Amino acid sequence: MFDWFVLLAPNVxxxxxxxxxxxxxxxxxxxxxxxxxxxxGLSLGVVLTATRKGGIWxxxxxxxxxxxxxxxxxxxxxxxxLAALIPLTRAVVGTAIGTAGAxxxxxxxxxxxxxxxxxxxxLQLDSGLVEAAQSMGVSPMGIIFRVYLKEGIPGIVRxxxxxxxxxxGLTAMAGAxxxxxxxxxxxxxxxxxxxxxxxxxxxxxxxxxxxILQGLGTLIIKKTTH
Numbered sequence: 001m002f003d004w005f006v007l008l009a010p011n012v013x014x015x016x017x018x019x020x021x022x023x024x025x026x027x028x029x030x031x032x033x034x035x036x037x038x039x040x041g042l043s044l045g046v047v048l049t050a051t052r053k054g055g056i057w058x059x060x061x062x063x064x065x066x067x068x069x070x071x072x073x074x075x076x077x078x079x080x081x082l083a084a085l086i087p088l089t090r091a092v093v094g095t096a097i098g099t100a101g102a103x104x105x106x107x108x109x110x111x112x113x114x115x116x117x118x119x120x121x122x123l124q125l126d127s128g129l130v131e132a133a134q135s136m137g138v139s140p141m142g143i144i145f146r147v148y149l150k151e152g153i154p155g156i157v158r159x160x161x162x163x164x165x166x167x168x169g170l171t172a173m174a175g176a177x178x179x180x181x182x183x184x185x186x187x188x189x190x191x192x193x194x195x196x197x198x199x200x201x202x203x204x205x206x207x208x209x210x211x212i213l214q215g216l217g218t219l220i221i222k223k224t225t226h
Contacts, residue, residue, distance in 0.1 A: 009197035009198075009200075009201060010197065011189065011195040011197050011198050012197050012198055012201045015185075015189060015198060018185065019182075019185060019198075019201065019202075019205075022180065022181050022182050022184065022185040023181075023182060023205060025099045025180045025181040025182075026168075026171050026172075026181035026182045026183075026209075027209075028099055029099050029102055029103060029106060029171045029174070029179070029180075029181055030164070030167055030168065030171055030209075032103055033102075033103050033106035033107050033110060033167065033171075034110070034163075034164055034167055036103075036107050037106070037107050037110035037111045037114055037163070037167075038114070038160065040107070040111050040115075041110065041111045041112075041113075041114030041115040041117075041118060041163075042114075042115075042118055042156070044066060044070070044111065044115035044118075045114070045115045045116070045117070045118025045119045045121075045122065046118070046122065046144055046148055046149070047062070047066065048063060048066055048067065048070075048115065048116075048118075048119040049118075049119050049122040049123060049148065050140065050144065050148075051063040051066075056130065056134070056140045056143050056144075057140050069112075070112045070115055070116055071112075073108060073109075073111075073112040074112040074113060074116065078105075078109045078170055078173055079173060079176065079177075081105055081108060081109055082105045082173075082174060082176075082177050082179075083177065085104060085105045085108060088104065089101050089104045089105065092104055097177075097178040097179070097180075098178065098179070098180050099179065099180040099181065101178075101179065102171070102174040102179035102180065102181070105174065105179075106167065106170055106171065106174065109170050110163060110166070110167055110170065113163060113166065114159065114160070114163040117159035117162060117163060118156060118159055120159070121152055121155030121156055121158065121159050122148050122152050122155070122156075124155060125147065125148070125151055125152055125155070126151075129147050129151055130143060130147055133146065133147050153224045154221050154224050154225045157217055157220045157221050157224060158217065158221055160217070161213060161214060161216070161217025161218075164213045164217075165210050165213055165214065168206055168209055168210055168213070171183060172186070172206060175187055182202050182205060182206060183202075185198070185202060186198060186199050186202040186203075190202060
């Protein structure tokens with residue numbers, strides 16, 4: 001079995017330690033940028049929901065500014081965003097290459113998408129829950145924590161899973177500009193050196209990561225739905 005695999009993917013076997021290292025870099029980028037994007041995106045999603053017309057903190061100037069900014073960044077292709085943020089990345093991180101240099105662009109690329117997803121998830125909550133809380137004199141902050149964030153857990157988990165799956169693709173794309181990880185590994189060896197087995201092996205690893213994320217998301221949704 002092992003000899004058959006060596007014959008089928010000789011380059012993968014030669015570069016296997018580096019492949020493991022690059023997988024670790026991808027996981028690091030996903031974990032760090034995902035955690036930052038979750039915190040910022042969740043906050044922005046809540047603010048968008050609360051300040052929109054008819055919201056518990058209706059404030060159209062704030063909503064309009066956030067709405068336009070999010071739409072602006074969502075409209076920029078990620079590969080262009082990577083290049084555009086190089087000066088800012090160097091100023092903040094000290095480098096624009098490697099896993100450290102990829103974190104800031106990944107956050108910028110993920111936050112607009114995730115915040116909009118959170119807004120959609122919260123808007124799907126039963127409006128009667130908010131009205132009931134208001135009738136009982138619950139403050140806007142109380143509604144955010146006791147209704148939006150508590151009752152909206154399944155929806156937030158669902159959109160978080162979607163965002164993390166998207167983030168897998170973004171980390172791979174970051175490899176195109178020296179961001180490290182599996183994307184960089186596939187481009188350097190699979191594409192530039194025409195080692196096709198490395199390309200296919202990278203695709204398999206990414207598919208496994210996506211399957212794990214989707215499985216965890218589905219499990220958490222089942223546990224939190226009531």
